[in-house]
Amino acid sequence: MIDLKKGAELELDVESLAFGTKGVARLNGYVIFVEEALPGQRVRAQIFKKKKGYAEARPLAVIQQSPHFVEPRCRHFADCGGCLLQNLDYSVQLAAKQQQIHELLEHIGGMDAPPVLPVIGSPQIFFYRNKMEFSFSRQRWLTRDEIARNEITHPKSFALGLHARNRYDKTLRIEECHLQSPLSNQILAVIRAFTEKHPLLPYTTFGHAGFWRFVVIREGKKTNEVMVNLVTAEAPEGRDAVQQLAANLTAALPAITTIVHNINRSKAQIAVGEEESVLHGPGYIREHIGPFVFQISANSFFQTNTAGAEKLYAVAREFAGLTGQEIVYDLYCGAGTISIFVAPQAKQVVGFEIVPQAIHDAGVNCRLNNITNCAFVRGDLKDELAQVPLITRRWGQPDVVIIDPPRAGMHPKVLQKIIELAPRRIVYVSCNPSTFARDVKELSLRGYGLTKAQPVDMFPHTSHIEVVGVLEK
Numbered sequence: 001m002i003d004l005k006k007g008a009e010l011e012l013d014v015e016s017l018a019f020g021t022k023g024v025a026r027l028n029g030y031v032i033f034v035e036e037a038l039p040g041q042r043v044r045a046q047i048f049k050k051k052k053g054y055a056e057a058r059p060l061a062v063i064q065q066s067p068h069f070v071e072p073r074c075r076h077f078a079d080c081g082g083c084l085l086q087n088l089d090y091s092v093q094l095a096a097k098q099q100q101i102h103e104l105l106e107h108i109g110g111m112d113a114p115p116v117l118p119v120i121g122s123p124q125i126f127f128y129r130n131k132m133e134f135s136f137s138r139q140r141w142l143t144r145d146e147i148a149r150n151e152i153t154h155p156k157s158f159a160l161g162l163h164a165r166n167r168y169d170k171t172l173r174i175e176e177c178h179l180q181s182p183l184s185n186q187i188l189a190v191i192r193a194f195t196e197k198h199p200l201l202p203y204t205t206f207g208h209a210g211f212w213r214f215v216v217i218r219e220g221k222k223t224n225e226v227m228v229n230l231v232t233a234e235a236p237e238g239r240d241a242v243q244q245l246a247a248n249l250t251a252a253l254p255a256i257t258t259i260v261h262n263i264n265r266s267k268a269q270i271a272v273g274e275e276e277s278v279l280h281g282p283g284y285i286r287e288h289i290g291p292f293v294f295q296i297s298a299n300s301f302f303q304t305n306t307a308g309a310e311k312l313y314a315v316a317r318e319f320a321g322l323t324g325q326e327i328v329y330d331l332y333c334g335a336g337t338i339s340i341f342v343a344p345q346a347k348q349v350v351g352f353e354i355v356p357q358a359i360h361d362a363g364v365n366c367r368l369n370n371i372t373n374c375a376f377v378r379g380d381l382k383d384e385l386a387q388v389p390l391i392t393r394r395w396g397q398p399d400v401v402i403i404d405p406p407r408a409g410m411h412p413k414v415l416q417k418i419i420e421l422a423p424r425r426i427v428y429v430s431c432n433p434s435t436f437a438r439d440v441k442e443l444s445l446r447g448y449g450l451t452k453a454q455p456v457d458m459f460p461h462t463s464h465i466e467v468v469g470v471l472e473k
């Protein structure tokens with residue numbers, strides 16, 4: 001009999017990858033999730049959590065390497081929480097993501113044979129992101145190497161980078177990241193050199209003190225336009241500090257086309273400001289997806305993988321099955337990207353979105369692309385759709401509803417209103433397969449069956465995956 005108490009050590013063969021990035025091993029049918037373990041590895045692991053149906057373990061050593069192992073490209077791989085699957089062959093990542101969506105639709109969605117298509121991979125697997133968000137922190141994560149060499153060469157109380165693995169309280173000093181571009185690494189270096197020595201300190205939620213909060217870099221992959229968004233708290237000397245930093249950035253890196261400053265006065269650790277000022281350039285960048293050009297402001301949502309977004313939107317458009325006669329509602333429309341993508345094949349598109357700046361960008365984007373059959377409604381969807389007869393009298397009854405909600409999925413009230421709108425077809429674009437499976441189940445109980453689910457990988461080396469589903473009445 002195997003002792004499976006907490007602390008027990010055992011050898012395990014990792015069979016597959018669970019949703020997230022944990023390896024799955026089995027002992028006489030009993031499931032053990034092993035952190036950071038790859039399918040095909042044999043590992044020595046220690047149990048740290050034991051439940052009735054499963055246990056969780058941490059790997060102590062890899063006894064036999066997986067045939068799917070690849071050497072990670074990034075020097076920060078061992079410490080960074082960014083790309084946990086960079087050591088797993090990309091085709092195996094895609095197969096695992098397809099399997100995970102299949103299982104979620106079975107277990108959460110209650111489906112017997114979910115119609116999940118093979119994953120469409122990202123056209124690039126490095127430097128694929130057009131947006132990166134780096135955090136300032138007073139708690140720097142010391143790397144295993146630094147500790148082993150006992151060489152702590154930078155202050156422990158300052159970091160600009162990404163969260164360390166499984167440590168949201170600590171920030172890893174990032175010198176080089178393979179997700180956005182070499183230019184974004186240079187931008188980070190200039191900002192670090194300035195802020196590390198500056199009398200204003202990184203912000204901390206403890207005591208709601210300090211100034212520097214986030215650096216968000218946006219880059220038009222097709223236009224080479226680059227935005228640096230400095231997100232800070234408020235301080236009397238803050239405006240001078242960001243202006244000086246902006247001058248350093250433009251002098252060192254003329255490729256930067258715009259710099260904006262956002263002040264976030266709240267305790268919420270989000271890289272969004274309540275007050276924005278433009279320090280350099282027009283205050284936005286432009287990017288192309290397919291034949292369309294989009295203007296993007298600092299606080300507007302925009303898909304982070306430009307080449308991947310083209311694939312994603314093409315699937316959404318195909319699933320919408322438009323002939324030019326349809327009224328389409330695009331719920332959670334952001335800066336109007338999907339609306340504009342489907343507009344040439346629709347009679348009328350109506351986008352709904354909560355962020356005012358995104359609605360503004362959506363209008364501008366229509367003009368930039370000579371699109372005249374889109375309208376946009378600003379507000380919280382659960383309020384905007386509250387009076388369905390009013391909405392349909394104003395905009396017509398939708399033939400197709402496209403939804404692209406945030407990770408939490410749809411609010412139950414919004415789901416109810418979609419049923420009342422009674423479209424022929426629903427196209428559901430999701431960045432979270434768990435809430436997708438939950439909402440698909442609810443929609444199926446109300447008469448809409450999932451006929452196809454197409455995963456599209458927008459985030460290589462991470463656990464994230466997008467999925468587009470089409471539901472027919």
Ligand SMILES: C[S@@+](CC[C@H](N)C(=O)[O-])C[C@H]1O[C@@H](n2cnc3c(N)ncnc32)[C@H](O)[C@@H]1O
Nearest residue numbers: 301303332333334353354355380381404405406
């Ligand atoms: C995943 S993004 C999709 C945006 C767009 N479809 C795209 O592809 O760029 C979700 C959008 O929903 C918006 N949103 C979040 N909650 C909302 C709500 N309650 N009502 C309306 N829009 C909301 C967000 O601001 C964001 O722009």
